[in-house]
Amino acid sequence: MRHLTLLQHVVEVARSGSIRKAAERLNITSSALNRRVQDLEEELGTPLFERRARGVSLTTAGEMFVSTAQHHLSEMDRFRSQIEELRGLRRGVVRIACSQALAQDFLATQIAAFQNDRPKVAFELKVTDHETALAALRDYEVDLALVFHAVIGTGIAVTARMPQRLAAIMRADHPLAAQRTVRLAECASYPVALPDRTLGSRQLIDQVASRQELRFQVAAESGSFEMLRGLVMRGNAISFQIEIGAPPRDVHSDVVARQIDDRDLPQADLSLCQLRGRSLSVAAALFIERLAQAMQVARKVP
Amino acid sequence: MRHLTLLQHVVEVARSGSIRKAAERLNITSSALNRRVQDLEEELGTPLFERRARGVSLTTAGEMFVSTAQHHLSEMDRFRSQIEELRGLRRGVVRIACSQALAQDFLATQIAAFQNDRPKVAFELKVTDHETALAALRDYEVDLALVFHAVIGTGIAVTARMPQRLAAIMRADHPLAAQRTVRLAECASYPVALPDRTLGSRQLIDQVASRQELRFQVAAESGSFEMLRGLVMRGNAISFQIEIGAPPRDVHSDVVARQIDDRDLPQADLSLCQLRGRSLSVAAALFIERLAQAMQVARKVP
DNA sequence: TTGAGCGCTGCTTAAAATGCAGCGTTCATC
DNA sequence: GATGAACGCTGCATTTTAAGCAGCGCTCAA
Structure with a gap:
């Protein structure tokens, strides 16, 4: 998407905390990226980044912009996914963050079952602790997070819950x-x-x-x-x-x-989490649906 | 917003139903607009418009794109509004569609009262029948609609209601x-x-x-x-x-x-309507809040 | 049958973005 | 306190991209 590069670039600068680092990641020169940022700021009439000695950090306006941009990028992803669905391609990527305990057995089974129906859907698994998982969810890096015994703040919705011993x-x-x-x-x-x-x-x-x-x-x-x-x-x-x-x-x-x-044992839940207000790609939405169902079923059988 | 022109252009083509007409409205040549559309279609790998003898009409993918685009344009409007709020400018535009009955007295009073606090907020009033008003709301042409005794479908939320004799x-x-x-x-x-x-x-x-x-x-x-x-x-x-x-x-x-x-008299309501899922500019959100309050108060006094 | 209106394209020209090299600054390190 | 690495920023040449112009072929109402 040609017209989305600006958004991606700004988001990357925010992530990297430095124009030069972001430029390197984006495979452009820092001067080009720098000017894109400046042009945008001039157009908006307000700075998005604070220039500090070792890089840049977001201003309030910048945070708002990045949040809007991330949301829109995610929407466009979803749109493309729907297009592919429309064309019968049934492709897609589902990105998951989960804790180690789940990766080996439970998720592997679920993914294999899902890919049986939709072999062209690829999975990206990020195995971490639950705080990092939820952070990745918040940053639009993954579509869903599966965490155990975590404190889940507002902004994140729990789609399914499963008590775990x-x-x-x-x-x-x-x-x-x-x-x-x-x-x-x-x-x-x-x-x-x-x-x-x-x-x-x-x-x-x-x-x-x-x-x-x-x-x-x-x-x-x-x-x-x-x-x-x-x-x-x-x-x-x-x-x-x-x-x-x-x-x-x-x-x-x-x-x-x-x-x-x-x-x-105190009560502890395994929670399937989504980012509130975010619409997911067809593949991701379908997978979550099945996962939620599997969790309900598993709960019934003690 | 430089990077938003493509979205605006596509939306305009959809509205006009013709590339040439849209180009005229946008003050560019039809060839330029034509190529923008084609480039986008190629990039997406799917046509957004069906070419017909007397113009173009949206494909399913096109409808999805336009809907996403309109939403994003509205989000960016809101973002700019928040920026101005941040800078203490307190400017903004509130666009309203309403039926004639309301324009003369009720709304005029409300607007005057609002502008007392925020003199830099401008109002755009569109006086029509209720069907057109709701259509304008759906098309992101207005921020709110005030309609009497209308059938309100899903997609539109009623923020306040006031029984009217x-x-x-x-x-x-x-x-x-x-x-x-x-x-x-x-x-x-x-x-x-x-x-x-x-x-x-x-x-x-x-x-x-x-x-x-x-x-x-x-x-x-x-x-x-x-x-x-x-x-x-x-x-x-x-x-x-x-x-x-x-x-x-x-x-x-x-x-x-x-x-x-x-x-x-059968029961009939005056309804204050917003587009579901749309976030409004600071000015519009504030005005709606006050309007809703005024409607509650007016209801109390028989 | 004709002409107005439409989408589309080859060519030229104008504009915008990019890369390169280099400046001044800050700050951790020695 | 000197030093060097890392940073944001800018002038200039270059490349890339978009826009405008003129004109083609098509469809459909008159």
Whole structure:
């Protein structure tokens, strides 16, 4: 879209915080970009950026402009998507931000099922902690975010919600593996490998642990679920994961999941989030619809 | 806005139904406009207009584009308005479509009061029948519409509503002027000057008349309230107007208004309408707010 | 059958955006 | 306190883009 470049350029300057950096990203010279910004500011009769020694930052007017521009760019994306739908191409990109726990099993299944119907739809997955995920949603970087136990502000709408319990994961030969459910206090008797503090499951654990005055023997702490699983397998530690990311019995390894006793757990939700007021591409809207449905269904089956 | 011209151009072509006509309105040559359209179509990979012998008409994709474009143009208008507000200029334009009944008294008062606070805000008034008024609202030609007894479809939101009775207006020396209220049947004994069928008040009268099987002595029929008032004054006819457009005693003439008996009247509303999903300029939003308030207050006082 | 009105295109000309090189400034670093 | 990297900005030459002009072929009402 030729007439959208100006908007994209300004948004990029805002993102980069520097005209030169933005120009590099956009593959134009900084002088060209600089003049585009200046022309726009002159036309509007008001500066959009404050010039600082190490770059630029948005003025109030600039923030308003960027917000409008982002919205319009998103609308145009959606328009193009509808055009393609009209032409029967059924293409599209769905961009998702989610926490690690979901990526491996739940989302992979959902995406595969969706692509069965619409093979030309591509997916972009961004795996992060929930704060970054919601920020990406706010910045129009992703179409939807799937977050666990997050504080969701206004501006973001929760399309579906799914209560999630925490599961303890351990090796099949771990003493606690004999039980159907475990209590958190029991886990304290063994070495544990905890998710780090950016992750929702850890925040949940900390909450419970401090209430029950539990002290874990923390063998390790990591932001990576692969790492934690590795520690479980090779170090015989206990780790924790939300149930949707922890199938009761993993066929590919000797790791098992054991539900934690209900009495120990506060309520925590897995939330499917969209940006309020934003219309999505056909592909993204369809996928969200199915995902929401899958979450409802999964909720019914305990 | 330099980068908005393309959108404006396409919208204008859609409005005009012809590239040449649109080009004339836009003060450019038809070849230039033609090529802009073609370039855009090529870029989108889909035609926006169907070429017909006597001009062009929108394709489905074209309709979608125009709708998005209009929305974005309106957003940018709003953005500029907010900029000016930020700079303390407090300027702006409020564009209104309303029926004649309201223009003379009610709206004039409201506008004058508003301009007392914000003298730099200009008003554009479009006086028409209610269908045209709602169409203008839908086409982003006006910011708000004030219509009486209209069928309001989805896509248009009613911000405030005010039940309105009909009043009979007549010369002070008319026999019926002696009464505080009149019945519609009584009016049938005298010559009447009726609003024409485009006007909401006429539709209301027709409704009642047909139910009560009344036959009026129709002395005249007109779409102009000035004309009707003239006939009342000079021909001693009775005419009708909604109460908000008919002050009980007009100091500038010998015309008086007498309320019609409640038993004769079906419910009819004066509605303040906005386009759903559209954000308005600061001035327009403020004016609407006050107008809505005024309508609530007016409703309280019977 | 004719002519007015339409969309479209080749060519020329005017305008706008871009790249290049370089200026003055700020600020972390040594 | 000197230094250099990073930044925004500007004059000028160049390229790219858009606009205007004239004219073609087409359709359809008169």
